[in-house]
Amino acid sequence: MRQIVNTANGGYDILKLQEVPDLVPKPKELVVDVKASGINFADILARKGQYPDGPDKPCVMGYEVSGIVSEVGDSINDQWIGKNVIATTRFKGQAEQVAVQPHQVFEKPQQLSFEEAAAIPVNYLTAYILIVVMGSLQPNESILIHNVGGGVGVAALDIAQHIGATTYGTASQRKHDFLDKRGLDYAIDYRNNDWYDVLMELTDDKGVELITDPLGGKEWKRSYKALRSTGRLGMFGISSASEGTQGGVKGMWNMFKTLLQMPFYHPLPLLNKNKGVFGVNLGHLWHESQKAELWIDTLLEGVEDGWVNPRVDKVFEFENVGNAHRYIEQRKNIGKVILVP
Template identity: 45%
Template sequence: MRQVWITKAGRPEVLQVKDAPDPAPVAGEVRIRVEASGVNFADILARLGIYPDLPGLPAVVGYEVAGRVDAVGPGVDAQWIGRDVFAATHFGGYSDVICAPQDQVFIRPADMSAEEGAALPVNYLTAWQLVVVMGALKPGETMLVHSAGGGVGIAATQIAKHLGARVIGVASQWKHAELERLGADWFIDARAEPLEARVKDITKGRGVELVLDPNAGSSFKRSFRMLAPTGRLGMFGVSSFVNAKERDLLNVLRALIATPLFQFMPMTLINANKGVFGVNLGRMWGETDRLRRWSTDLLALWNAGAIRPRIDKAFALEEAALAHHYLQDRKNLGKVLLKP
């Protein structure tokens, strides 16, 4: 098999393709010949050596794949062999062959491509947890999503529209036309417009019921201010920790210092009638039954035509460094993939 390794912390060029023997599935596992792997911002944090769950470098990262099962381990029905699937993987997804526990593998619907399958697990499970499970978004409510052109932003928008909610998408101007096609109701380029003033205008001074924020630092403070009474802030990333292609611990410290503390104290939340919660799908791997239920719900939305990942660009395994540059430079509108 061929895998992309993070050889050490650093720029995207530290990613290297290496060969290794094909793995054999153990009890309860299936082996997948990978046709597409998802690339996520967590992979960039791992490459920089600041991702908390990284098992240590060198390492192979990657949380989601799609392909075809070609072998099964003891205790797994042989009928899995030959099935087209997608899977959630706890590292190891930057590979052309991978073994995964059967409980984390799902049969792809006939109309779902491998690219779409690889774009589902991380982005759509994260969005489901943010919007439905913890965000409790209701019909008629308004959600603001930062990085609306990213994989989670698009997934959250589609889920929110299915629920009957309104969506304000924060993204660069050049992404607005496509975000409108994907379902967003209003668009704000926070680098060119006063974000809070625009939200106040759109909501007639009330604020929004749900904000999804992957930025961290001072962005969390601003997002909290934009909440209406009973509003919820869902935090799901720390992109402000990254301001360069190499690790910058001083910038991480600045972002941590800028993170609001007083606003999130119990008495402040009580008096404001607002809520704050965090989502890290990487810490949910032990919740197998719950993740399977969420995935089943998402497949029902797929079958209803309510969700469809937008694939932006696919890179070969040998181009993994280019994929990381592309994602880190915010050039994507939708999902970035690796394809063996």
């Protein structure tokens, strides 16, 4: 089988397609023949050497796949063989085969293509934890979804709309038409305007009850300021640190600058202002697989009920993985980018 190997830190040329022996399942494993693999912003950071949670190089990235179970280990029911599934993977998902344990595998809803199915785990789980589990968004509340045109952003919009909250979102102007059609109440062109000023004007200076913020650095300070009383800030990424770099010394410097600009939250102002802050890192939740199973089951019910609608923007073949990275870095995607063998 073939897999996409990150051979070192660097540009697109470090991504190599390599042939390795086919996988043989251990007793408690299922082997899935991959039809589609998710690619995430973390993969871009990992390639550049800016992802602290990434494995040592050389490594195969990939947190999520869809495909068909081809083999099972001795202690797994062989009725799984031939089933169309979605699986979460702790790396190694960008390959023609993955080996996973039963708690990582979910039956694929029939109405989704393999590409759409692979778009669910990372984007929707992250958004669900931010908005429902920790953000506790209510129907009478409002939410600002930063980077609402990205993979997590579109998933967050689905979930916030299902709850019935008023939705605000920041995105590049060219994504606004799509977002309007998708039902976003207020799109803010944050690359040509100061999103804080626009949001305050739109909300009569009140702000919003929940903000999901993957930008990091000084933006977390501004997002905190934009919270209405009883508001919560969910921090889950530092995309601003990777802006315009291919890693290396400039990348390290950007990361350092972003870290310095991060806010510290003292309990007393939190208490007196009735505000909350929290962080989400999906990659640090592997020990909570029972919770993850419940959340994914809820999201797959959401597919059946029609409020989970994964949006695949573009599909790249494994051979063209470098172009997929470039496409994401150039902010071209609206929704998810998928790799197929």
